[in-house]
Amino acid sequence: DAKTTQPNSMESNEEEPVHLPCNHSTISGTDYIHWYRQLPSQGPEYVIHGLTSNVNNRMASLAIAEDRKSSTLILHRATLRDAAVYYCIPVQGAQKLVFGQGTRLTINP
Amino acid sequence: GAVVSQHPSRVICKSGTSVKIECRSLDFQATTMFWYRQFPKKSLMLMATSNEGSKATYEQGVEKDKFLINHASLTLSTLTVTSAHPEDSSFYICSATLAGAVREQYFGPGTRLTVT
Numbered sequence: 001d002a003k004t005t006q007p008n009s010m011e012s013n014e015e016e017p018v019h020l021p022c023n024h025s026t027i028s029g030t031d032y033i034h035w036y037r038q039l040p041s042q043g044p045e046y047v048i049h050g051l052t053s054n055v056n057n058r059m060a061s062l063a064i065a066e067d068r069k070s071s072t073l074i075l076h077r078a079t080l081r082d083a084a085v086y087y088c089i090p091v092q093g094a095q096k097l098v099f100g101q102g103t104r105l106t107i108n109p
Numbered sequence: 110g111a112v113v114s115q116h117p118s119r120v121i122c123k124s125g126t127s128v129k130i131e132c133r134s135l136d137f138q139a140t141t142m143f144w145y146r147q148f149p150k151k152s153l154m155l156m157a158t159s160n161e162g163s164k165a166t167y168e169q170g171v172e173k174d175k176f177l178i179n180h181a182s183l184t185l186s187t188l189t190v191t192s193a194h195p196e197d198s199s200f201y202i203c204s205a206t207l208a209g210a211v212r213e214q215y216f217g218p219g220t221r222l223t224v225t
Contacts, residue, residue, distance in 0.1 A: 034213065036214075036216075038153075041200075041219070042218055042219065043113075043115075043202045043203075043204070043216030043217050043218050043219045044153065044202070044204075044214075044216045045216065046213035046214065046215065046216075049213060087152075096143060096155055096158055097143070097153075097155070097204075097214060098155065099145075099152045099153040099154070099155075100152060101152050102152060
């Protein structure tokens with residue numbers, strides 16, 4: 001399993017963009033980069049995934065470095081409901097998810 | 110989006126008893142379901158992977174005779190914690206995935222187990 005490094009915590013203000021970084025320097029060529037988030041006392045929620053190209057969906061954008069050793073999850077306009085722990089997880093095919101410690105995101109009103 | 114439910118959401122049981130937790134995919138057929146455990150302020154830890162109609166694959170260090178997993182249909186998987194002890198108290202979360210090469214997992218809301 002590829003190892004990931006994420007900041008333990010980050011803080012941002014409501015309605016501002018948030019950039020959540022993740023280093024995954026040992027990622028293999030066929031690993032997809034998945035992002036999940038977990039709100040307090042809930043199960044995780046899928047956010048986005050990508051392989052090489054940047055990806056956008058209604059929740060967020062994913063920017064993947066050209067060498068694929070890092071990626072950044074972008075929340076374009078944070079709301080209080082985006083406060084959660086965000087996990088970056090390299091995944092091969094339909095294999096299991098291995099959760100690291102993630103980044104605890106705090107949003108200030 | 111795909112919805113996964115868990116029942117019960119909370120359960121308190123006495124030490125030595127067994128507890129069954131259900132995980133259902135409500136609007137899709139899940140070829141694979143996963144069971145996780147999460148202790149307070151910790152990350153999720155995968156316990157086992159279960160495929161419909163076959164035996165579950167347990168992660169290293171997880172006792173298969175203590176945590177019985179049954180995946181009898183494409184929409185239901187159950188986790189039974191047998192002879193529960195206080196150290197089994199935790200947040201148990203299931204997830205389900207559709208068939209396919211790259212698929213996101215859909216997580217249930219979790220079951221909080223307290224063993225007294």
